[in-house]
Amino acid sequence: MRLIIFRCYFTLFFIAQCIFFSPESQAACTRKINVAFSLAGHLANIEADKIFGVLPDLLSDFEQNKECQFNFSVVPRARQELMFRNGQADLLIPAVRTSRRDAYGTFVPLSYTRVALISLQSEKNPILSMRELLDKKSTTVVVVRGYDYGDTYLKIIHELKQQGRLIDEADPVSAARTLKAGIADYAIMAPYVFSGEVQSDTRVRDMADKLRYEIIPEISWVVSGLYLSKKSLNTEDTKSLISMFQNASKSGLLWKKYQHYYDTAVLNLGLKPY
Numbered sequence: 001m002r003l004i005i006f007r008c009y010f011t012l013f014f015i016a017q018c019i020f021f022s023p024e025s026q027a028a029c030t031r032k033i034n035v036a037f038s039l040a041g042h043l044a045n046i047e048a049d050k051i052f053g054v055l056p057d058l059l060s061d062f063e064q065n066k067e068c069q070f071n072f073s074v075v076p077r078a079r080q081e082l083m084f085r086n087g088q089a090d091l092l093i094p095a096v097r098t099s100r101r102d103a104y105g106t107f108v109p110l111s112y113t114r115v116a117l118i119s120l121q122s123e124k125n126p127i128l129s130m131r132e133l134l135d136k137k138s139t140t141v142v143v144v145r146g147y148d149y150g151d152t153y154l155k156i157i158h159e160l161k162q163q164g165r166l167i168d169e170a171d172p173v174s175a176a177r178t179l180k181a182g183i184a185d186y187a188i189m190a191p192y193v194f195s196g197e198v199q200s201d202t203r204v205r206d207m208a209d210k211l212r213y214e215i216i217p218e219i220s221w222v223v224s225g226l227y228l229s230k231k232s233l234n235t236e237d238t239k240s241l242i243s244m245f246q247n248a249s250k251s252g253l254l255w256k257k258y259q260h261y262y263d264t265a266v267l268n269l270g271l272k273p274y
Contacts, residue, residue: 028240030236030237034070036083037056037075037093038074038075038080038146039173039197040196041196043094044056045200051072057260067240068244080146087229087231089229090228090232092105092227094110095226096149096150096224105228105230108226108246109249110249112271112272113271114149114190114221115216116215116269116270117186118189118214120210120212129217133186133216137165140165141186142168142175143157143167144175147189152219153188156216167183172194176194195208195211195262223274225245226245228241228242
């Protein structure tokens, strides 16, 4: 009888150990991952202290699957990048790959993105090239401080600044308000980011059906994704996060998140799967 009871206890203990130490029950990350978001329409937004959007929703899926736990915060884009460089944020997301960022982060590609020249619909002729935009010296252009879409984009921004025609704002909704007020003639940004911000903010929502998007041929598609901190993350957590994000991209989960929030036509204009 005692032998039977011992065997039962041993079996229950073995089952409990298997459940407790099974891969499904163990988080892939060794600690909570700190993520600072900048508000960007449907990419990341906040309402009643709840952060939502394509990227927070994706990380929340990781949490529900017990892969990783995250601490979310919301800061301006320039502050977000500074926190990442200083190791106060473990992720920089979203981010285009640049040599400057490669110095302090490990890049994980997720999609391709490109910017457009955005304006309010009018009778004015479309801008057909970067040179034409730079030569149109009577116009002003607004961008978001801290956004980086590659070398050609930065070259345009630098020249516009030299000409005294550049306005840089802290976030996309501020850029949209500047365009709406007529302070700027154009905005340069990924179309889905700008569109998402306009649709989600009551102060600029009436612009949604009045926007014109023009592709600047010289600014091509660039790889977009996220950076993992070389300063704050250990090797184990870096590997786990790379695996999670790559699986989300390859499986189509990330693209479905985008499709849930964005109009297909605007989405396809500035984003495509990696």
